Amino acid sequence: MPILALLRLRSNRFYGHIPSELAMSKELQFLDLAYNKFSGSIPHSIVNLSAMARNSGYSEILYRSIAGPPGPQLYNYMYAIISFRESVSVLTKGQQLGFSSQLSYMVFLDLSCNNLTGEIPQDIGALIALKGFNLSWNQLSGEIPVSIGQLKALESLDLSHNGLSGEIPSSMSALTSLSSMNLSYNDLSGKIPAGNQIETFNASVYMGNIGLCGPPLTWSCPGNSSSQDTHGNHHDLGDISLNLAVIIGFVLNLWVVFCLMLFxxxxxxxxxxxxxxxxxxxxxxxxxxxxxxxxxxxx
Missing domain, CATH: 1.20.5 (Single alpha-helices involved in coiled-coils or other helix-helix interfaces)
Structure with missing residues (x-):
């Protein structure tokens, strides 16, 4: 079997679990299994894809699958060398882009539009060379891993249309190369983190998460509101205390004068x-x- 650097099976033919044996492909740097019927959880072994976990040493020769039997098994393929003059269309940064000679530098993981369940592997941050990461339109649950902030080379991230919950990890503010992001239609909650690239995105990337708050959304977080209310209450109580002290002082002075004049x-x-x-x-x-x-x- 030739060295597998690119595997693309956007066919709507495959179903079953994603085989953990994919992690044995040491040169696999482009994995596109979108628009299939894969189910089950994302195999944890996917974080062991060594070609996605290095910042240099991209493959000079890429292969892609041109045939394969339908079904859960992804072992028996026929591969064809991709000429760098051939353009391959890739959905990244929210748009369909064509790559040819640049494809050898494209580190890409797309498992979108399947029936995947469970959580995103907690060690996904090990794939530090990832430039495109798409898990949208699945049935994933749990929280976004904090380790996602380690994907410093990430340019495109799409986790939309899942059941992800909890807060957006503050570590995502470290993704300084991120130019496209979509977290819409999940069950995320809490304050949207601030800092670097994450502040450049508009409210549309967070729509469908009714528990989120803070800029760029128009409603403030309950914690901030209560804090402001608390400060306001403290201010009002201070005014009341001052007025009460003045009144008591005035009455006491009058009483002292009255007593002195009486006796x-x-x-x-x-x-x-x-x-x-x-x-x-x-x-x-x-x-x-x-x-x-x-x-x-x-x-």
Missing amino acids: KKSWRVAYFVFVDELYDKIYVTVVVRFAIWKRKCGI
Whole structure:
């Protein structure tokens, strides 16, 4: 059997489990099993695809399957050498792109549009050379692995139309090469992480996840809202406390003055004398100013 660097079976003919023996293909750097009827979980051995776990040493010769029996077994193929003058269409970055000579540098894993269940392997971050990763339109569950943040070369990621739950791992903000992402129509929740490329995507990549919150979505996270409400409540309580302190202080001062005047006759007499004198001064000032105003107005 020739060295297998590219395996593409977009045929709607294959079903059953994805064989774990695929990981034995040490040069396999392009695996496209989309639009089939594969079921069961993603084999954990897929993280052992050594050609997807290295940053250099891409294959110079690529092979693809041109024939194979329908069914769950993927062992008996016929292969044909792909000429670099031949263009191969690849769905990546949200669009169908044609590759020819660049295909030898394309590290790609596409298992979309099948009936796969279970969780994404937790060690998927081992495939550090991946440029395109598509698991959309399956029935996957569980959380997005934190290790996905190790895929620093990743340019296109599509996990849409599954049943993934939990929060989007903050490690995804480390994917600085990511130019296309789709996490829509899952059961994701919590705050959308911020930082680097992940901040450049619009709200459409998160639609269908009613539990998500924060930018670029228009609704804020409950934690942030409650925090803001708490700060607002603290501010209101502070105002109430200040006003209450002023009122209590004013009442206490009046009570002290009243008690002093009640038990000190000399203070009481002095107070009323002061009030009478103040009243007389104010009355005289008002009368004089009113007379001057009438004289100026000719009244």
